[in-house]
Amino acid sequence: MNIIESKRLIEYLDFLLRSGNAGTAPEIADKLGVSERTVRNYFEQLESIKVPLEYNPTLRTWKFSRPGRLVLCFIEDESKTQNTDTPNLPPP
Known part of the structure; x- marks a missing residue:
């Protein structure tokens, strides 16, 4: 998977989790077009970097437990x- 595809998946996963209607891991996998194992791997990785995720068994959905969003950007x-290694010289 290339970085553009990864960014698209992160943005869509972020949308699903913020909406409060992402669904179960198999449902999220179907929406993202990946395997359930991949979704579970994503959640493990997100939890390892302290992204606040929670599963609501009553609503049968994953969501963020605090307001926020996932971002992959520069x-x-x-x-x-400013490059401090090169002195500011006037143009020739």
């Missing part, structure tokens, strides 16, 4: 955008 560190 965030530019503006404090480091």
Whole structure:
């Protein structure tokens, strides 16, 4: 799986978990087009990085236990955008 496909899956999984209607692991697997084992692996990985997930057995759905969202992106560190190794010289 390439990074673009991974990003798409993360965004869709985030949407499902925030909606409060993601469903069970097999249902999520069907929605994402992956195996149930893959979904369980995703949840294990997310829990290992402290993403707050919970299963509601009454509603039969996975969801975030706190408000938030999953994001896979590049965030530019503006404090480091200037190259301090090269002096600021006027253009030739």
